[in-house]
Amino acid sequence: MAEMVEFPGPGRGGPTRDVLEVWAGTRRRSGLAPFVDGLRLLVRDPFALVGLVIIAVFFLVAALSGFLAPYDPYEALPTPEGELARLETPSGDHWLGTTAFGNDVLSQLLVGTRVAFIVGISAAIVVGIISTLLGLLSGYYGRYVDDVIMRATDVALSIPTLPIAIVAVAILGASLRNIILVVVLLFWRNGARIVRSVVLTEKEKVYVQAARAAGASHLYIMRVHILPNVIPVAFLWMTMSVAFAILAEASLSFIGLGDPNAMSWGQMLNLAFTEGSIRTAWWWVLPPSLCLVFLISSIYVVGRAWEEKTNPRLRRR
Amino acid sequence: MDDGPGGWLTMASPVVEVQGLVKHFTLGGGVVASMLGRSPRVVKAVDGVDLTIGRSEVFGLVGESGSGKSTLGMTLVKLYQPTEGSISFRGRDVTRIAGSALKTYRKDAQIIFQDPYGSLNPRLSVAQVVEEPLRIHGVSDDAERGTKVVEALDRVRVPAAEYLDRYPHELSGGLRQRIAIARAIVLEPEFIVADEPVSMLDVSIQAGILELLERLSRELGLAVLYVSHDIATVRYICDRVAVMYLGRFVEYGDTETVIARPGHPYTKRLMAAVPSVDPASQRTRVDAHPDPSGSDTAGAATETCTHEEPHWEEVEPEHYVACPLH
Amino acid sequence: MPAQPTATASAAPISDRPPVSLRVSGLRVGYRVEQGHLRAVDGVDLEVNPGESLGLVGESGCGKSTVGKAILRLLPEDARVEGRVLLDGDDVLRMSARQLRQIRWTKLALVTQSAMNALDPVYRIGDQIAESIVAHEDLDRRQAWRRAEELFTLVGIPQERLRDYPHQFSGGMRQRAVIAMALSLNAGLLLADEPTTALDSIMQDQVLAQIQRLQRELSRSMILVTHDIAVVAETCEKVAVMYAGRITESGPTAAVLATPYHPYTMGLRNAFPTIDGDRRELISIPGNLPNLLDPPTGCRFASRCPFSTDHCREVDPPLIEVGPGHLSACHYPDQAAAFRDRAAQRSTWTTDPGGG
Numbered sequence A: 001m002a003e004m005v006e007f008p009g010p011g012r013g014g015p016t017r018d019v020l021e022v023w024a025g026t027r028r029r030s031g032l033a034p035f036v037d038g039l040r041l042l043v044r045d046p047f048a049l050v051g052l053v054i055i056a057v058f059f060l061v062a063a064l065s066g067f068l069a070p071y072d073p074y075e076a077l078p079t080p081e082g083e084l085a086r087l088e089t090p091s092g093d094h095w096l097g098t099t100a101f102g103n104d105v106l107s108q109l110l111v112g113t114r115v116a117f118i119v120g121i122s123a124a125i126v127v128g129i130i131s132t133l134l135g136l137l138s139g140y141y142g143r144y145v146d147d148v149i150m151r152a153t154d155v156a157l158s159i160p161t162l163p164i165a166i167v168a169v170a171i172l173g174a175s176l177r178n179i180i181l182v183v184v185l186l187f188w189r190n191g192a193r194i195v196r197s198v199v200l201t202e203k204e205k206v207y208v209q210a211a212r213a214a215g216a217s218h219l220y221i222m223r224v225h226i227l228p229n230v231i232p233v234a235f236l237w238m239t240m241s242v243a244f245a246i247l248a249e250a251s252l253s254f255i256g257l258g259d260p261n262a263m264s265w266g267q268m269l270n271l272a273f274t275e276g277s278i279r280t281a282w283w284w285v286l287p288p289s290l291c292l293v294f295l296i297s298s299i300y301v302v303g304r305a306w307e308e309k310t311n312p313r314l315r316r317r
Numbered sequence B: 001m002d003d004g005p006g007g008w009l010t011m012a013s014p015v016v017e018v019q020g021l022v023k024h025f026t027l028g029g030g031v032v033a034s035m036l037g038r039s040p041r042v043v044k045a046v047d048g049v050d051l052t053i054g055r056s057e058v059f060g061l062v063g064e065s066g067s068g069k070s071t072l073g074m075t076l077v078k079l080y081q082p083t084e085g086s087i088s089f090r091g092r093d094v095t096r097i098a099g100s101a102l103k104t105y106r107k108d109a110q111i112i113f114q115d116p117y118g119s120l121n122p123r124l125s126v127a128q129v130v131e132e133p134l135r136i137h138g139v140s141d142d143a144e145r146g147t148k149v150v151e152a153l154d155r156v157r158v159p160a161a162e163y164l165d166r167y168p169h170e171l172s173g174g175l176r177q178r179i180a181i182a183r184a185i186v187l188e189p190e191f192i193v194a195d196e197p198v199s200m201l202d203v204s205i206q207a208g209i210l211e212l213l214e215r216l217s218r219e220l221g222l223a224v225l226y227v228s229h230d231i232a233t234v235r236y237i238c239d240r241v242a243v244m245y246l247g248r249f250v251e252y253g254d255t256e257t258v259i260a261r262p263g264h265p266y267t268k269r270l271m272a273a274v275p276s277v278d279p280a281s282q283r284t285r286v287d288a289h290p291d292p293s294g295s296d297t298a299g300a301a302t303e304t305c306t307h308e309e310p311h312w313e314e315v316e317p318e319h320y321v322a323c324p325l326h
Numbered sequence C: 001m002p003a004q005p006t007a008t009a010s011a012a013p014i015s016d017r018p019p020v021s022l023r024v025s026g027l028r029v030g031y032r033v034e035q036g037h038l039r040a041v042d043g044v045d046l047e048v049n050p051g052e053s054l055g056l057v058g059e060s061g062c063g064k065s066t067v068g069k070a071i072l073r074l075l076p077e078d079a080r081v082e083g084r085v086l087l088d089g090d091d092v093l094r095m096s097a098r099q100l101r102q103i104r105w106t107k108l109a110l111v112t113q114s115a116m117n118a119l120d121p122v123y124r125i126g127d128q129i130a131e132s133i134v135a136h137e138d139l140d141r142r143q144a145w146r147r148a149e150e151l152f153t154l155v156g157i158p159q160e161r162l163r164d165y166p167h168q169f170s171g172g173m174r175q176r177a178v179i180a181m182a183l184s185l186n187a188g189l190l191l192a193d194e195p196t197t198a199l200d201s202i203m204q205d206q207v208l209a210q211i212q213r214l215q216r217e218l219s220r221s222m223i224l225v226t227h228d229i230a231v232v233a234e235t236c237e238k239v240a241v242m243y244a245g246r247i248t249e250s251g252p253t254a255a256v257l258a259t260p261y262h263p264y265t266m267g268l269r270n271a272f273p274t275i276d277g278d279r280r281e282l283i284s285i286p287g288n289l290p291n292l293l294d295p296p297t298g299c300r301f302a303s304r305c306p307f308s309t310d311h312c313r314e315v316d317p318p319l320i321e322v323g324p325g326h327l328s329a330c331h332y333p334d335q336a337a338a339f340r341d342r343a344a345q346r347s348t349w350t351t352d353p354g355g356g
């Protein structure tokens, strides 16, 4: 019987390409490809790029804050005259002035950056792992597993966010670890639901059926067909968790529930407030506020752009 | 179903033999529903089917959507667990196998799906799609997989050098369907269920895919169950056809005979629904939904039936019609 | 002249609005894509007289949906559109947003392939239909609901099913509900893009029967976009065959399908499975559409045409009249009879037509 071949599409190399070479070429794609693709798309968006740069700068500062800080952030500094350097306006010695306790604002700001990242990233990682795991199990296995996990998120979701955070930290004690814990407790539930909904649509895909028909195990299907679609979503959620964790830490610190041993931006604002300097010492108040605004909005812009690039439904042609 | 088309159905060495196959789905049987005292609803998707397919045979199965064709196909490749009845593959009973026996069966029985746009993972290249079954079955040598993938692509007439590194979104529907077929044959199965493989393709491409299936069946000795809602396409690749309605077969026979002299009112209806390219042909449309009892005008069984049970009638050699009164 | 607002006339019964005429001339549509400028439609002329039905056929990617979208002005913002789309004499392509809104519901209605997406899963179907009537016409809810009931009867669904949600409908019923919705505003021209492609043959048959009946009884004008020539053969008076952004053959359906003059039409016919008469060979048309980013010179079908010559590859064949109202864009109309015989043999199509 005669052969019916749809011709190769136009504009491609002719039959000169060597099959085995092409085959070898297809071997080189890593499992992180969707992630890398997303990032590549991300840097093409000018807004996202600016956001990424801002985040990167903050991150560098956080990593190097030990070196960069001109003074010990907790040390009560004296003036050349030997008095306490109290509420000094910015000068050559203290670029951002000093606090009511004679601490160097710049040094505190730099250390605060580190605290922000520690809180944000640890919370996000834990949230990411828990949500992905629970969402995957719940969405993939369905039935009783799903029932149990979803009832648990229902319960968790009925808890009001801020009041519980305040109460929990007040009871558990004010420490960075507890703040992270509370953020995780509040944030895994939506994450798990979002991941679950992705899994629910993905597992119904015809190619998943095809893999099943070929004898694929559950683990194989989750790894090869489902996880790559979950990762961008989980990553987005983690980004949001970073922002939320930083904000939560700042809010808790501002109302006096911060870790007394970690000078965070929220802590700085809290001290300025309790000292009655919030309206007068702008050099003390503005820097942590601006840092919070810039970092958080950069994270949101990047997260939003990421969502737009990795979610084909939002992607414009 | 006594008096079944038994003789016609038994063959010397069938690849697939199905007896009294039943697949019921239970809907609304969740924990909450049972606590509320709601009784679950049972959908009888497949309700007693006998079937035999031999080597190098393309067996046609037609019926409208919802008649249970896809369920039957998916049950045969064990994507669903049968409720009752038996499936045997080359004499081996595979009805309730699990574990490694099931994995072996998965190598022998494959399925091609209707939707060429949904059946390939958009993140995987053609090479990765076609090699997937090999990976799953532990062919760990890269070069060996490469050889087999190229061979499979050759069989479906897709130039491997040109397409291995392409992604599904770059391919037309016809090419995608060829890739899906390559994936199905790469493990060298003996039985393939083709579930409406051309119904989402352009007419100009359909013929090529149908012909490919027929050729593969012949060359590789494959038993193929070709499922379609369109009785016209069945005619081009199947020698035998069964018509399915509400989970049961209502007519069996040699394809040309069934098309020339359909016996069951439902078959007539199915044929009446096929549009004709010939503008001069005046076909009469049947408007209402078919009545399973056959009170539909289509004729055939106007006399009363003396049998108590549903039964088959051999209306002519190799052509069986289920009594429409049951 | 701008379209007159017709909202005041709408309390009238469903069949009261006059059918419209459509004249498309020199339509070109280009999409901006990453690799450049994709000429999806490249010079298309169409004519639909009041009450007439036209089938627009061609394979996937030939630009038939793009023509439909251009007529409805539903193309993406960055698409480049040239030519004229005259609806009762007014150029749709040059209308203001306000004029457009008026004609979209009163003169033009769309039924698309994806009935699933046209219905919102969270509202009752009846509410959705009534909603669109209330939004566009001067009727209160009760009147709108009554109109919806009337429409359901027309498309053959029991009225009480108006209270159902979309998921409670089968595919075919959903498709018919979408048709009812499209008809709810009495548009004079119905544009149906693959209205039955997702359906099985029995459903398809029912939906087509409904569309055809409505089109005839209410004397609507209609354009049916599809890849299925048999559907057109049974439903439309006229047919236009599209290939790679152009019309290759057009005319009265009976004439075009019984005695095609263009080899592409012949190929489409032979690829079509049929249950009539003897089993003949099915012949697919090998090859793909040419690259629309950089269309070839000469006849666009040349790379797949078994009868192509050097002349074909150099000179663009114009549409010429080969019979009453029957146009074909092939250089060799006088050899059509011989082509038809040869096109019915598989060997004709399998020899490599050169340069693929």
Ligand SMILES: Nc1ncnc2c1ncn2[C@@H]1O[C@H](COP(=O)(O)OP(=O)(O)OP(=O)(O)O)[C@@H](O)[C@H]1O
Pocket: A317, C031, C032, C033, C038, C040, C058, C059, C060, C061, C062, C063, C064, C065, C066, C067, C076, C227, C292
């Ligand atoms: N929004 C868009 N942006 C860029 N290119 C597009 C867009 N929509 C369609 N195209 C391209 O325009 C060409 C014609 O597409 P169109 O949808 O009109 O084809 P069609 O004949 O309706 O095909 P089908 O039968 O598959 O629906 C194709 O090459 C398609 O890829």
Ligand code: SF4
Pocket: C262, C263, C264, C299, C300, C301, C302, C303, C305, C306, C307, C308, C309, C312, C317, C329, C330, C331, C332
């Ligand atoms: S002009 Fe030439 S290539 Fe084009 S259809 Fe006619 S014969 Fe074929």
Ligand SMILES: [Mg+2]
Pocket: C064, C065, C193, C194
């Ligand atoms: Mg289209």
